[in-house]
Amino acid sequence: MPYITAWSSETASLVTLVVRDGRLGYADETAGDRDSAGVLWTRIAFSPGVGVPQFANVHFLRQRRAMHGLLCQVCGTPCGKSALWMLSQKEYESAEGPWPAPVMTSHPPVCPGCVERSTRLCPHLRDGHVVLRPRRVSPAALSGMFYRPTPTGLVPKATTLAHDDPRVRWLRATQLHVLLEDYDLVRLGGMLVTTKPAA
Template sequence: MVPFITAWSSERAPGFAVVVRDGRIAYADETKRDRDGSGVLWTRKVFSPGVGVPQFKAVHPLRQRRAMERLLCQVCAKPCDKSAVWMLSQREYESAEGPWPAPVMTAHPPLCPGCVERATRLCPHLRNGYVILRPDRIAPAALTGVLYRPTPLGLTPTAATIAYDDPRTRWMRAVQLHVQLKDYTLVHPRDMNVTSPQKR
């Protein structure tokens, strides 16, 4: 089982030229599909899931964003809607700012209940413990990608993560969308039909 958001070896980045147009970065040959609904420019990748070898440590930018925006299961791609849960490693959860249930920011898309047990078996980042969260509110929080800085010699790119409402998003070529999970409840693994005990 290869998760929906996993990148494949055939999905390489096509050649592109980044230019400045109307006070923001753009592709020289830009199309409407290159930006999201908020006008953020996204990294281009060939879309050919299932072709080649799965790259389990890499995420396809478009599928990751679609899973976040449409609440699609990151494993099977089915709509989660109100049944959506998020599985975070124990370390990710413990890095949340403030006392429980402080808002948590994550770049991991949701899971449907039917894929939770599979994720606990197959996902390496969950092997040292995890939590399952069901949020009442989900909001775009940040973007990870390449931030361009205009200089007299041209554009200087730097890897960065910035807030979703940061004015510098006009200089960002995004790779991943982060969301903030708010007003969530912790779900016990047995309520998701996960028989293996939660590691601590």
């Protein structure tokens, strides 16, 4: 079972939102509700393996841990310098510019040992995919629910904001996106390709 897959027992917690110190917060906020950059994250139960896997849903906390710690999104082990990113052909081709243009993604890395298994089991990759080996990976954006303060209260809207956007203080985040730069294209579909020559 993929490490980042949410289970039916892992539901988002009911919370009371407040405005405190000019930003969104929880009435009963704890230190664990924010990341090291001070971003508020959506609370979610943590009970992997309990219930039924929800393949279409990503567990917010495990997705963030996988991105920050370069953990394999399939097996959960540290990838370190061998981290690879698997993207659907459509996702890769929609990047802003030709290869090797930077690619932003919310998909955590995979370890080399999980590439073939991911290709076989993930419907997201069956219609074509690429495997990238980046030399630079950096936080790029956050997805979640943005709460616009108004005189009558907070108005929510699902959105994605740049990591350094000052409006993230009004975001309840659910996913972290990273920017992949200076990468080699390792595989195109099932075919090995020549990597980019050194500059």
